[in-house]
Amino acid sequence: MARVELKQVKKSYGSVEVIKGIDLDIQHGEFCVFVGPSGCGKSTLLRMISGLEPISDGDVAIDNEVVNDIAAADRGLAMVFQSYALYPHMSVRQNLSFGLENIGTSKAEIAEKIGQVSKMLQIDMLLDRKPKDLSGGQRQRVAIGRAVVREPRVFLFDEPLSNLDAELRVDMRGEITALHRRLGNTMIYVTHDQVEAMTMADKIAVLRLGELEQFGRPLDLYNRPRNIFVAGFIGSPKMNFIKGTVAEGGASITFDTGETMALPQSGFDYQPGQKVTLGIRPNHVSLVEGGSVSMSVKSVEQLGGESYIYGALKDGTLLTVHLSGQISAEIGEVLTIEGDADEVHLFDTESGLSLRHD
């Protein structure tokens, strides 16, 4: 069992607070992804869990045992670094065995474990090479192998795929997911790429400026974002946001452009006259003759099977429309659109929080 708990964890460098009190509870066997824009503190948080970075306040507990004062090496964790951090002067075999030697594993056992792990990760023919003679993907595998071979309670990944090219990244994504299924360990994975987060995670923690914005299953985050930031961060292309005011009677919203749109009558709490932001994903917007909102086309991307129209409303608010199939739209053309009222999200403009109630 390896349950990782963070209780009001804080980190400050001098007077600058970079992690502002985070509570998290990662269950045993979960694949948890920390995602957020750069500078949000996700890597720092991971290093605090690993023990490489001391925490300023709060508690980190693994299996209900507070490990604040336990050294990184003794927490039973293994980490895969962004730069792989392989030991350049050692062969792949030595890279894998270094950690085992340090805990006094017998030679026979080391050989056996390296044999298993290297076969599993398909690096068994590379064992006598030096890291500089390996390709990016192979180095990545060795770095993962070095973590796996020590049989840690929890795996920590710090943006491990960011140095790989796009194709390899997709492959490795699948391999890490498969590894998680096979080993069943708790894994914590840091990335700035929300696609990686969506495809790999059991649970996603969205971080911004040192604060936890939302923690939950990927589709929950997608379907029920707690605030504008999460709504905008999760999902590609990004959700559209249009500012407006709830009209008298509460049946519709008047956008800042003067146009109106009907509001869903259940599921949201709002008051007439309240300033709200309407969020709608690009695939829930459709082109309708005589639709309620008009948009001038800025650019069009035709991918064959699907199309994207990037446009702007009258007040300049940018809007993306995702349509299946091919379309004919000219740049500069004014189109009228309609949103699917059942798929909208409503946020309080001032606080940014979702107005959805359960």
Next chain:
Amino acid sequence: MARVLSFLTATRGKGRLHWTDWVSYAYLIFGIFLMFGPVVWLVLSSFKSANELDRFPPRFLPYAQETVEVDGFDDPLLAFTVVDGELEGEIVGQTRRAAGRAEVIVPSNPDERFRLTVDQIEPIERVAFATENYSQLFERFNFLKFFWNSTFITVTATLLMLLVNSMAAFALSKYEFRGRTSVLLIVIGTLMIPQTVVLVPLFLIVTELGMFNSLWGVIIPGAATPTGVFLLRQYMITIPDEILDAARMDKASEWKIFWRIIIPLSAPAIAVLAILAIMWRWNDFLWPLIVLTRTENFTLQLALNSFQGELQTDWPSLLAMTVLTLLPIAAVFMFLQKYIATGIASTGGK
């Protein structure tokens, strides 16, 4: 070999020599002469006898006078050719020489003596290497003892210096602690204090610690050098912190990180420092001169100095020992010189 040849005969002009070829070859040959001239002169002179060294004008190759065995004389006599007078063309042996006149005998007729003026005879000479210059270093002087002292000081001081400096550099480059910059600045600041200024205080400390006239008195004070700390620190900064973090996650102690990660990865810089340290220690003169006063503790440099007396200088021994002193350092340099370029080039990071 073919590559060496084509390198040595490379020209800019095709077919005939461009004027830049003339200039570069002239410059390079001048450089060779400038660099190797003194060394070649030293080596050849070290094989000259004392008489030959005193001779003016000096000659390039070492010469020795031929001798002839004559019945009735225990020692061989110096051989001359007669160039003037009734014995012209004869080879004679000289028995005595005084006031511009020489008494000689013809080897075939040992009973008859002739008196000739010095300008009537010319010495018969051949190129001969006075190897006794070298052999007497071992017979008359305790060369091996001096050599051992120098070697012991150089090797021990270099190892000690590498250890101390790399540990200091590791701390200064990879640990965050209060006052790290100040410590580094103080270390570098000591470069501004000339050695001669601290000579007396250093001598007092060494004497107080009972290291006067001991080889350790030479070794210990030079163990930490600001240059070495700075050089290694600059190199170690370029080692990524993530590698150290990875080792920490791998349960390596800080000591183990130092030995297994930092030292192997700093090898190029350490090699550079090793070469510098070996040269500094081997050629060190002033400090050993002050600390070591007993002959049995002398290093080679001090022994060389002792050949140079106030009234006379033992040139043959001095030259021979100079050559022997140069050999080890030249060998070290030859084997390790490639690290100097690579080490210094990569010190700035890549």
